[in-house]
Amino acid sequence: MEKQEFMKRAGALARENIANGTGGPFGAVIVKDGKIIAEGANHVTTSNDPTAHAEVVAIRNACETLGTFQLDGCEVYTSCEPCPMCLGAIYWARPDRVYYSSTKEDAKNIGFDDQFIYEEIAKEYMSRSIPFEHLKDEEATKAFTDWTEKNDKVEY
Numbered sequence: 001m002e003k004q005e006f007m008k009r010a011g012a013l014a015r016e017n018i019a020n021g022t023g024g025p026f027g028a029v030i031v032k033d034g035k036i037i038a039e040g041a042n043h044v045t046t047s048n049d050p051t052a053h054a055e056v057v058a059i060r061n062a063c064e065t066l067g068t069f070q071l072d073g074c075e076v077y078t079s080c081e082p083c084p085m086c087l088g089a090i091y092w093a094r095p096d097r098v099y100y101s102s103t104k105e106d107a108k109n110i111g112f113d114d115q116f117i118y119e120e121i122a123k124e125y126m127s128r129s130i131p132f133e134h135l136k137d138e139e140a141t142k143a144f145t146d147w148t149e150k151n152d153k154v155e156y
Helices: 003-020 054-066 086-092 106-111 115-122 140-148
Strands: 026-030 033-039 074-080 099-103
Touching: 003 026, 003 033, 003 054, 026 054, 026 106, 033 054, 033 086, 054 074, 054 086, 074 106, 086 106
Parallel strands: 074 099
Antiparallel strands: 026 033, 026 074
16 A cells, blocks of 8 residues: 555544544554554544544554554554644654644644643643642652662563
């Protein structure tokens, strides 16, 4: 299959998702060695999961299929430029490349504006719309020591 065919599939997933009433207008596929190994569509409203964006669903499915937590050698095709959460998930998964169709401006024009998240990240913790407060705890801190001292940990 060619790149354009993979993108068409991501778009088809988005359209099927709308037609089926199972979520928003977003679809994603993950490709390895020229074959689709996983797909995902937005299921935020049907699963009551704010993290169930198409890219995250596709990443979860691909990692399960491959039996790994990283997507080395994979490409992500998504019907829209990833939001900040999906962008973070993509970077953690470490695919080789990402292709997207619609832009974040296109998404904004139909009511999916994530610019406020980029703006929130740049703010001081207590100035955010959801304030963040540092609450030090010894038990939580000891977890970092435990991890540092663990000899058989799987690095990621």
